[in-house]
Amino acid sequence: MDRAALLALPRLCALWAALLALFPCGAHGSWMWLGIASFGVPEKLGCANLPLNSRQKELCKRKPYLLPSIREGARLGIQECRSQFRHERWNCEVAAAAGPALGAAPLFGYELSSGTKETAFIYAVMAAGLVHSVTRSCSAGNMTECSCDTTLQSGGSTSEGWHWGGCSDDVQYGMWFSRKFLDLPIRNTTAKDSRVLSAVNLHNNEAGRQAVAKLMSVDCRCHGVSGSCAVKTCWKTMSSFEKIGHLLKDKYENSIQVSDKIKRKMRRKDKDQRKIPIRKEDLLYVNKSPNYCVEDKKLGIPGTQGRECNRTSEGADGCNLLCCGRGYNTHVLRHVERCECKFVWCCYVRCRRCESMTDVHTCK
Numbered sequence: 001m002d003r004a005a006l007l008a009l010p011r012l013c014a015l016w017a018a019l020l021a022l023f024p025c026g027a028h029g030s031w032m033w034l035g036i037a038s039f040g041v042p043e044k045l046g047c048a049n050l051p052l053n054s055r056q057k058e059l060c061k062r063k064p065y066l067l068p069s070i071r072e073g074a075r076l077g078i079q080e081c082r083s084q085f086r087h088e089r090w091n092c093e094v095a096a097a098a099g100p101a102l103g104a105a106p107l108f109g110y111e112l113s114s115g116t117k118e119t120a121f122i123y124a125v126m127a128a129g130l131v132h133s134v135t136r137s138c139s140a141g142n143m144t145e146c147s148c149d150t151t152l153q154s155g156g157s158t159s160e161g162w163h164w165g166g167c168s169d170d171v172q173y174g175m176w177f178s179r180k181f182l183d184l185p186i187r188n189t190t191a192k193d194s195r196v197l198s199a200v201n202l203h204n205n206e207a208g209r210q211a212v213a214k215l216m217s218v219d220c221r222c223h224g225v226s227g228s229c230a231v232k233t234c235w236k237t238m239s240s241f242e243k244i245g246h247l248l249k250d251k252y253e254n255s256i257q258v259s260d261k262i263k264r265k266m267r268r269k270d271k272d273q274r275k276i277p278i279r280k281e282d283l284l285y286v287n288k289s290p291n292y293c294v295e296d297k298k299l300g301i302p303g304t305q306g307r308e309c310n311r312t313s314e315g316a317d318g319c320n321l322l323c324c325g326r327g328y329n330t331h332v333l334r335h336v337e338r339c340e341c342k343f344v345w346c347c348y349v350r351c352r353r354c355e356s357m358t359d360v361h362t363c364k
Contacts, residue, residue, distance in 0.1 A: 031112055033181075034126070036067075037074035043067040056181060065144075066177070069137040070130065073178075077129030080245035081122060087317030089292035089304055089324070090118055109300040115197050115286035121252045123201050124208030124283055125245065127178050131212045132241050135174030139167050146173040152236060162220060166235035171216060175209045196260050200284045203266070210281045211247050215239035248283070255283040293324035304363045311361045323363035333358045 032051035036042045042050055047060035050067075060067065081092040092108075111118045138146035148167035182205055186198045219237050224230035238244075256278060257269040266284065268274050278284065290296065295303035309319035309328055319328040339354035 031108075031126075033070065034074050034078065034108075036071045037078055039071065042071050055184075059181060063145075065142070066134065066137075068142075069133045070181070072137075073130035073133035074126070075129075076133055076241050077122075077126035080129065080241055081125050083242070084121075084125075084245050084249045087310075087315070087322070089316070089322060090289070091307075092122075093302070113197065114290075115200060116289045117252055117255045117283070117285045118289060120200070120204045120207075120255050120283040120285045121248060123204040124211065124248050124251070126208070127182055127205040128208035128212050128244055128248065129241065130178040130181060131171065131174040131209050132238060132244065133174075134177050135169050135171050135212075135238060138173055139169050146170055149236065162232035162234050164235065165233035166219075166221070168236040169216070169238045171213055171236075171238060175213065178205070178209055196262055196286060199262060199266060200258065200286055203280070203284050207251065207281050207283055208248060211244050211251070212238060214281065215244055215247060251281065251283045255285055257288075258284050258286060260286050293326075307363045309361050309363055311359075319361055319363070326364045328361045328363050331360045331362065333360050 032053065033056060035051040039045070043064060047057050047064060047067075050057070050060065052060060060070075078092075085092040090111075108122050111122060113119070137143055139148060141147060147170065149170040149172070152164040152168045183202055184198065186195055186202065216236050216238060218234050220232040220234040222229035222232055258278070259267045259269050266278060268276065268278065290299060290301060292301055293304055295301060295305070304322055304324060305326075307322055309322040310317045311319050311328070311330075314320075316322065335356045335358060337354055338351040341349050341351040344350050
């Protein structure tokens with residue numbers, strides 16, 4: 001380990017201690033890895049000094065070349081969560097990990113163990129992010145034990161004029177690694193509530209992975225004389241992570257509340273709907289969401305006071321919904337910038353000074 005990494009260790013230990021305080025009910029066991037997203041080069045610290053549980057550290061030691069992909073998976077998931085919920089009352093910024101002094105990225109705090117719809121989305125999007133980043137790394141040729149999907153290197157439809165070729169994304173390897181890295185066996189939990197939450201979290205992990213697989217698409221390239229498409233070479237590719245995020249947000253909006261008691265399998269909370277099967281791509285939750293309108297320091301909920309809203313919108317970002325009926329304040333912002341710039345011979349640029357006024361609305 002280099003000198004800079006050694007000097008950083010005391011600071012890192014303080015960061016991990018602060019992070020541990022944010023994750024009750026053992027949630028930190030699997031999800032401390034999110035802290036990797038705040039490091040530019042985690043592989044320089046070595047597996048032993050990273051925020052991983054013992055099982056993840058062992059996997060890291062066997063596959064250290066996957067560390068950049070793990071970091072990218074965490075970054076993808078966090079970024080997409082913030083993007084999808086940026087206009088909502090819960091905007092995926094529940095708690096700051098260890099304060100700005102340590103430069104820690106905001107993490108999820110209470111939401112990781114609350115068993116709510118928000119918890120369901122977090123588990124799904126983070127598992128999906130890991131699948132996406134690892135699969136991308138395989139296709140880019142950055143690892144020796146995986147590359148393109150070899151099952152599609154031959155075959156196709158001769159009659160329709162196309163065949164498999166190119167580099168198809170090996171999403172199955174990405175899904176395998178995501179399961180290996182994130183999924184803790186339910187038998188490791190003891191309390192009844194923990195078993196239920198563990199089962200739900202495992203289900204939502206898999207729902208995130210299924211979203212990546214479901215949105216796989218086929219891209220083709222034409223071959224022929226003078227640009228004709230007499231023959232096509234086709235390959236499978238993952239969708240953009242933004243598209244996967246939109247699918248998971250839709251699953252979040254239609255998530256299913258399940259009973260807090262497990263018999264042979266999980267059941268819907270609503271007795272009238274128990275005959276409707278639960279699909280593996282559905283998002284599940286146990287507990288109803290708290291009130292995100294007002295600040296709750298105990299749970300790390302900041303409330304919506306001071307959030308910028310859209311006065312004319314009827315959606316989630318509208319002042320009526322985002323401000324929870326409390327009303328809003330209007331501020332006028334004055335913008336001054338250079339405009340209508342022209343090149344004058346020779347040799348300078350002449351610009352006008354333009355001024356504009358913008359109304360900004362914030363929740364009371």
